[in-house]
Amino acid sequence: MRFADVTRRLAGLGGAKWAVYSEARARIAKGSDIIEMTIGEPDVPVPADLVSATVDALHAGRTAYSNGRGEAALLDALAARYSARWPRRFIPENFLTFPGTQTALYACIAAMAEAGDEVLVGDPMYATYEGVIRASGAEVVPVPLRAEHGFRMQAADLAARITPRSRAILLTSPHNPTGAILTKQDLQAIGELAMAHDLWILSDEVYEELVFDGVAYTSPLALPEIADRVVSVASISKSHAAPGFRSGWCVGPEAFCAALLPLSETMLFGNQPFIADMTTKAIRDGSSVAAEMTGRFQARARRLAERVTAATTLNVAMPEAGMFCLIETTATGMAGEAYAWDLLDHGVAVMPGTSFGDGLHHWVRVALTIEDSAFDHAVERIIRHARAHGAVRQEEAV
Known part of the structure; x- marks a missing residue:
């Protein structure tokens, strides 16, 4: 066979x-x-109130089909959260919901790169990154994250590996496995390279709410000059201690999300309504x-x-x-x-x-x-x- x-x-x-x-x-x-x-x-x-919200939604019959973008209440909650978090206005059309960050990564990479393309990603990297990139047909181009630089991606190392085949930069901040956080200056330098070479920036931010005391954190979503090329993925798996619920999302330009929607619909038609209801509560209330x-x-x-x-x-x-x-x-x-x-x-x-x-x-x-x-x-x-x-x-x- x-x-x-x-x-x-x-x-x-x-x-x-x-x-x-x-x-x-x-x-x-x-x-x-x-x-x-x-x-x-x-x-x-998992916090008891989130379990209760899930059970209540099940009893309320929230078990029908969803849609490729996600439940309206959850999209509204995400738009409000990100608008409060970063100096930009987000609307529901900036979001698609997925069963966890992993699925969101898979879909986003598939929309950014294909056979013959290259995706630049820090080495070390989370264990599934190589797989989600290769699944698209693109090649993985490792960019060294050096201990002497605190395992933060350096623009010079990135620039040295950009070719005409480069299509996207995959960032993780806070980083797994190193726990490093990219500074605003790091992100600005990376953003300048992305603009110069017309590259997407895909930022995995699943650890955003687990930043240690005394450490500053920012996201490429906060940089207006690169807003049209930044897509972020996250979930409630870490922040709300709910990994088994598989509830995540991507946030990006309206045009990107519109282009990604048919792929999302082909794959899975959004996340389950009863899980979306629980996630809406989690996003609106914040993590306990x-x-x-x-x-x-x-x-x-x-x-x-x-x-x-x-x-x-x-x-x-x-x-x-x-x-x-x-x-x-x-x-x-x-x-x-x-x-x-x-x-x-x-x-x-x-x-x-x-x-x-x-x-x-x-x-x-x-x-x-x-x-x-x-x-x-x-x-x-x-x-x-x-x-x-x-x-x-x-x-x-x-």
Whole structure:
């Protein structure tokens, strides 16, 4: 039997990236003592009022078909939220709703690029980005995000990789897996390149409400000079601790959303009305859990950095937002992939940095989403493991 070429383009880009996570789950099921620090699920349940809103909508019969753009009340709520957030007026025609950020990314890339085109994206990158780009037929062009620049995309690195085939720049800010945030100056420089080369900017902003204290955040949506070429995607998965509801959206120019609408209608005809009703409440009321989650994640990142750097020669990159922290593994003599598998044998599951691109060859990603006692226990195991592999400070070795 013959398969479409998309299956070849996506081969190896699915579950293979999550092999350590899958193995950890399998060992736990067999009774192994392993602390999971792999995936980024919120550390609290879905707020009770959002569950109630969903159930109420179901009982009210909100189970009929929707439409390709989304339910009117949700579109109104999104327009009001973004108009209050950024110095622009947004209207319902600036939005389309989707089942989560992932679907929105897939659709937006499909509308921006195709076979023969190129999409520029920071390396490291979220694990599914390569897949959503390749699915369109376009080629992935990695732009290095360097530790010495705080893992923020630099305009010079981007400019060096732009070609006549370039069609879009995929940004993530706050970034997964590094937790870095692009500054206004970064975005302005990137925007100038986008205007000069007629490129789309697609900005994944799912972590927007998990920015740490003392850190400034802005979006390319806030820059009027590039408003006609910026599309953003987001969801309630992280901000409202509701990943399983799969409720997201894209926001962009009216012309873009109008062009994307037939694709959305072909794919899925919007999100379910009962979930749209819950999401409308979530957007209008704001998150009741984001601030406390963010405080816990920042505190855990700080404890991890302080304890590990005090006791070992491992390097911890402090994030500015999000649910993750990075540990550089060079001091152990192991690259990130080998380190993650070896650490799994010592009772802690983390993600190899190479699951997010070649730029994290000597790093691992650590989730900050487990409760404090388990988190602290895992940190002690990481320290013991590092010492066993010679990553010990000189004063402790004598």
